Amino acid sequence: MLTLSLILCPIVAAIAVLFSSRETARITALVGTLVELALAAHAFYYFTANADFQYGFDYAWLFNATDGKSGIRFSGAIDGISLLPVVLTGLVTPLIVLSTFKQTYDRANSFYALILFMQSALMGVFVARDGFLFYLFFEAALIPIYFLAAMWGGENRVKVTFKFFVYTIFGSLLMLVALVYLYANTPTTTTGVHSAAIADLYALNLSQAQQGWIFWAFFIAFAIKMPVFPFHTWQPDTYVESPTPATMLLAGIMLKMGVYGLIRLLLPIVPAGVDRWGSLAITLSIIGIVYGAIIAIRQRDMKRLIAYSSFSHVGLMAAGVFSRSEMGLQGSLIQMLAHGINVVGLFFIAELILQRTGTRQLDQLGGITRNTPKLTVYFMIILLGSVALPLTNGFVGEFLLLAGIYAYNHYLGLVAGLTIIFGAVYMLRMYQKSMFGTANTRTEAIADVSSSESYTLLVLCVFVFWMGLYPASFLKLTEPAVANLLQYIK
């Protein structure tokens, strides 16, 4: 039931936001997301470290069978694999809402309601236990983010969001076809109906050829969402043109739908397909790591730089999944959370600087640190998380991911490892060009972070260190589910 409330709470809050006055919209939204955070925290705190699905709900929906199991069901629950994305969604959304407090948006009610609808859909993706339900939420998440980008975005928003939309719809359609095909292949012998339960999809005995096709259908769908090279060209523009809260949702949470999909659906449903094509997928992912990083080195716009860095980092997570090792999978799970925290922090800081100086162009910035001791420290901590310095959250994930990839193939591990060098190059360059050096007319009078901004950054920083110093609080919870999954696919 807790799981169901995780999906419903944001919807209720969204409706409340729509009916509240313009001034109270954001407060209502914040309260709603805080309640959701409490629910997610509850789920995290009371989660039992085993491979079972917990806090579940299960209702008949379509084509019900008499056994109360088959058909398409409205069912969801949290296991070790869903837990961290759920925590991420619960944690980051209130911070995103809080981060907007110094801004005023037109049609604020719609703006905040869309964020809340988005949260509901994201939660749905991460807890769905039915293939079609997963698809439903996967698609549903696109609608609010599309409107956020198209209505509150920058100058090129129409062109950019169109590309984004076509790309992701295309991927989703492939997934839908694959799901229908899988559904139709489930046995009907005992109950007379097919079953879309994800567990039943795992049990399918598909031929090598079938698995190959389904592998690609799923892979392209998820690869577009993350994105993985070469399906990424929608991403930098969309991240840059979207209003920053939407960018945070996209990079912080939404791209994890792709990584999560790989782990939840692709690996266990088509293990033979992964055997056949996994090496190609991992190679594409690793090309993306280096390609994205090298582009990031040359970017002048902070937001675009962070967008490319995110593209580079997500390649590492995908590669870790395809290494199909316990380290790689554990690494990508913890890195999903870590990356979500860091990238939200970075986009927020880019936005703070834009609001105060009117620019995100690195060559127009510099010398900010002189007036902003708090921002200097927060930015540095989040940056250290992003460059995976030991004792920060980024290190645990990258260490495990790289170890998993290196065990899979030494050379791929070496190339993927370049991320720690390039990451340092572009991140430190960004920091230096914005914060250090001499101040100019734009930056000399810059104000330090306000208290509401400070809360957001402080919470992010606490997580940077908590996850870096004591990752066991997270790894222990995900471990049984990952071990279980690995047994399934071997």
Next chain:
Amino acid sequence: MSTDLLCLLIPLLPLLGFLINGLGFRKVPTSLVGIIGLAGPVLAFICVFLLWGAFKAGDNAVIKSVLFDWISVGDFHINFSFQIDQLTMLMLGIVTGIGSLIHLYSIGYMHHDAGFGKFMAFLNLFLFFMLLLVLGSNFVIMFIGWEGVGLCSYLLIGFWNTNTSYNNAARKAFVMNRIGDLGFLLGIFTIMATFGSVEYTDVFTQAVGMEVNDKVILTITLLLFVGAMGKSAQIPLYTWLPDAMAGPTPVSALIHAATMVTAGIYMVVRANVLFSLAPLTLDIIGGIAIATALLAASIGLLQNDIKKVLAYSTVSQLGYMFMGLGATAYTASMFHVITHAFFKALLFLGAGSVIHAMSDEQDIRNMGGLRKSLPITFWTFLIGTIAIAGIPPFAGFFSKDEILAHVFEHSKVMWVLGVIGSAMTSFYMFRLLFLTFFGEFRGTSEQKHHLHESPLSMTLPLMVLAVLSALGGLMNVPEVLGGSAHLAEFMSPLFDEARQANPAIFEANALDHGTEMMLMGVSAGIAILAAIGAYFMYVRNAAVPAPDSAERSLPQQVVYGKYYIDEFYESLIVRPVRALGDAFYSLGEFAIDAVVGGVAFAVRGSSTALRRVQSGSISLYVLIMVLSITLLVALRFFTLPFIGGK
């Protein structure tokens, strides 16, 4: 106090200092900043002293202290745990001892700076990471410290962060170290795959049974050495260290001379079992080391910045330490780490005192005759110079000679090259000394007016370090000179496993006393000759190096231009990567878009029915999507027999 508590307190005390000064920056009063900043290292030093007692009381048995299970995946665990043995004790002594002295010095040197609190905080943080590095009981804890000291090095090199070239130097240091760190990391992964553990004791016990020059061992040791190259500034990853002199001078003394840069030597000595099993790697190390030692020493001959001379000297001395490692003279290398920490910290702090007195002047062409106005600085600097030059009976003589004696057993050619290097060392150090402290004053009258000896907080560390530089050699006087090689005896148990794993490599054809004396005589004699040469050139003939604009002969110009290695890296790596970034961004992205988009369009284009929808507005899409989702939800209330309902 229990040893567990002591182990914990040693890194935590400086960390506490960092937190107080760091978080309270601009609020903690200046007078307190210094005391808080100094308290951490001094208390940690006292803890090290107490720990030493406990260690001795336990008959030098290895002490382990497990804090918690840090990262674990399946059966693989990385503990956050510490290990105390002879090597750790030595390093703890150096880091907290010299660390305390340099913190004291920093109070005098930096208290006028607006960022004094920040400075002390970063120094404390550095100590925390450095102590983790040497305390860790496994490779990953070492790696935490390894990267952490890199961060502090970055923060402190770019301490005066309004200066772009300082910031660039800081970034360069971090990135070059990261290149090495990738090697280290891959080495750790190979260790994990081979031994199923990263814990020193587990790994080394298993390694004892392995073949000499086993491929896996070679891979591991080479990858680890790549890490050492970065941190300890060996060819090809050394160019960051001279640039790192942008940082305040106490930083150069502590991080870029006495402690952090010797982490690479610590790592090899720590993993001596693995390296002893890989003679091939040791040969590579030896080759790179001698090349680095000579290259850096030759550059040092023509440098005119007081700190740059010392920086190249550090690179060169680190080369000597690795030369020792290459000849499996682990003890001798550690001995040199210790003595070098004494005299190089002394020299840097002395240089700082000079720079302080000269109102931030660093060019020795504008100094001269300073011995009268800076007597303490002069005398202590002189002792440091004699020590580093390898003139008996000061510390550097003993440690460098021990390395050279082992190198001689290993290869006569290497020994000759080593002696040439030490002649250069003696020459450039005395050149530095003479140009700074002898002759006529060559600075401005304003500088002259301002000349003063530094306050006690700065001269006291100089005096202590001078005593250590003078007497430090006594801890390991060889038998041939009537000593009893205390240090060698103390460290011996560290190499038991290595001796067991590969006895052949330790069976040196021991030198007879006559040869040993002869070798010492030669190297000391050459060092003295070089010093005399420098005296004639710079004191008798009062030669002053030519200004930068002067015409130089081609070989001189090449050395003066530091062999143009930076320019070489710039055109070989930096610019191509930038060009690639631009090409990817402008062309690559466009091409990918065209190809991926084109394929998608071709697929969609085949269906004319859909075309009309595609050309339509986004809102239509969204409408369709919303409708279909609603439909999907609403389907709940209908049954569609053809899909397979009831």
